[in-house]
Amino acid sequence: MFCEKAMELIRELHRAPEGQLPAFNEDGLRQVLEEMKALYEQNQSDVNEAKSGGRSDLIPTIKFRHCSLLRNRRCTVAYLYDRLLRIRALRWEYGSILPNALRFHMSAEEMEWFNNYKRSLATYMRSLGGDEGLDITQDVKPPKSLYIEVRCLKDYGEFEVDDGTSVLIYFVCLVETGFHRVSQDGLDLLTS
Amino acid sequence: MSEAYFRVESGALGPEENFLSLDDILMSHEKLPVRTETAMPRLGAFFLERSAGAETDNAVPQGLALLPRLECSGVTWFTAALTSQAQVIVTPQPPMWLGLQGSKLELPLWLAKGLFDNKRRILSVELPKIYQEGWRTVFSADANVVDLHKMGPHFYGFGSQLLHFDSPENADISQSLLQTFIGRFRRIMDSSQNAYNEDTSVLVARLDEMERGLFQTGQKGLNDFQCWEKGQASQITASNLVQNYKKRKFTDMED
Numbered sequence: 284m285f286c287e288k289a290m291e292l293i294r295e296l297h298r299a300p301e302g303q304l305p306a307f308n309e310d311g312l313r314q315v316l317e318e319m320k321a322l323y324e325q326n327q328s329d330v331n332e333a334k335s336g337g338r339s340d341l342i343p344t345i346k347f348r349h350c351s352l353l354r355n356r357r358c359t360v361a362y363l364y365d366r367l368l369r370i371r372a373l374r375w376e377y378g379s380i381l382p383n384a385l386r387f388h389m390s391a392e393e394m395e396w397f398n399n400y401k402r403s404l405a406t407y408m409r410s411l412g413g414d415e416g417l418d419i420t421q422d423v424k425p426p427k428s429l430y431i432e433v434r435c436l437k438d439y440g441e442f443e444v445d446d447g448t449s450v451l452i453y454f455v456c457l458v459e460t461g462f463h464r465v466s467q468d469g470l471d472l473l474t475s
Numbered sequence: 476m477s478e479a480y481f482r483v484e485s486g487a488l489g490p491e492e493n494f495l496s497l498d499d500i501l502m503s504h505e506k507l508p509v510r511t512e513t514a515m516p517r518l519g520a521f522f523l524e525r526s527a528g529a530e531t532d533n534a535v536p537q538g539l540a541l542l543p544r545l546e547c548s549g550v551t552w553f554t555a556a557l558t559s560q561a562q563v564i565v566t567p568q569p570p571m572w573l574g575l576q577g578s579k580l581e582l583p584l585w586l587a588k589g590l591f592d593n594k595r596r597i598l599s600v601e602l603p604k605i606y607q608e609g610w611r612t613v614f615s616a617d618a619n620v621v622d623l624h625k626m627g628p629h630f631y632g633f634g635s636q637l638l639h640f641d642s643p644e645n646a647d648i649s650q651s652l653l654q655t656f657i658g659r660f661r662r663i664m665d666s667s668q669n670a671y672n673e674d675t676s677v678l679v680a681r682l683d684e685m686e687r688g689l690f691q692t693g694q695k696g697l698n699d700f701q702c703w704e705k706g707q708a709s710q711i712t713a714s715n716l717v718q719n720y721k722k723r724k725f726t727d728m729e730d
Contacts, residue, residue: 293501302480329517340514344516346590347518360495361483368483
């Protein structure tokens with residue numbers, strides 16, 4: 284039966300536990316495309332023969348190959364699309380710098396897609412929440428306010444936050460009443 | 476981890492499968508018995524090219540016999556060809572296909588759907604055993620005892636897509652699917668809502684894929700609720716995806 288290689292690709296992706304990205308199966312994809320090319324060429328010649336030579340008994344065969352072509356296409360597109368869904372999830376779960384192991388699992392085009400996605404997301408996030416933007420990948424729920432008030436407990440010395448403002452930090456504790464106001468980003472840095 | 480990964484849902488229970496759904500692709504790869512109404516020449520052709528013989532247009536090349544097929548991860552057809560040059564060729568792969576008129580075969584659902592039409596010019600479809608009268612009475616007697624995973628891991632999805640083939644038993648099939656699900660649903664819901672932090676493999680062993688999905692949704696709901704009760708819902712925790720990748724890194728270092 285045709286399309287066995289395409290099914291292997293699908294099964295490989297399906298087997299990967301929820302959301303994890305297996306290595307890009309370039310070999311497998313190439314084999315699927317070769318099979319499609321062979322099927323297409325056979326069909327081309329049979330169609331010509333059916334039309335000029337009146338061989339209408341070839342039509343079921345042509346249909347058969349055509350179904351296989353459509354199936355291969357479906358499997359390929361679904362494979363690539365599902366991988367993109369997983370790569371997108373990586374941006375939200377992992378952050379914008381991926382570990383090397385993961386990057387080797389991606390093809391060059393997928394890497395490019397990831398960079399474009401990162402850029403779009405960054406542009407969007409910068410446009411939210413005042414001057415500094417809002418990192419929406421931290422939590423799906425919107426924050427109650429853009430700034431969190433913190434109270435300082437213990438002297439830690441001077442500390443420079445992301446955006447360059449240096450802050451006198453003490454051991455901090457999240458409390459409603461406070462003296463300093465730190466943006467969400469700064470807070471995540473401090474709590475990590 | 477799965478929080479940010481939203482895969483394409485299966486559409487098999489509805490009128491059409493979802494093109495991009497991996498579950499639907501796997502489901503439609505399952506086989507069903509068909510009868511060919513017409514010969515399909517030249518599909519054994521690329522096989523015959525490897526012999527010295529010229530390409531033949533006959534749908535039944537001389538002396539070709541089908542050996543029983545072997546079930547591996549898919550279906551592998553073993554075909555021995557005795558051509559007029561008396562060469563014996565046995566190829567385990569790729570599967571060799573041959574269309575004989577009036578022969579009974581098992582084709583994957585996607586192929587059967589593609590070749591099927593109302594006038595049944597190319598093939599006519601028979602119902603697999605588990606959707607026929609005999610099994611339908613079993614399901615109506617007690618649906619809970621049946622191991623649906625063994626019966627075909629996509630019982631409901633496959634059955635729903637079978638309705639496309641305009642069998643006279645369609646009304647009965649759809650009723651049977653529905654009643655089977657109704658009969659089994661209660662137990663699935665109960666077990667998914669009460670199995671917290673334990674090994675559930677026994678519970679899901681006899682469920683088909685759709686039911687397993689339901690079970691997992693139930694488990695997720697239960698786990699989320701327990702998280703909320705413990706007050707962990709609003710804490711920042713490392714995502715599962717990240718933790719899994721870190722775990723794997725450890726094993727790489729140990730190797």
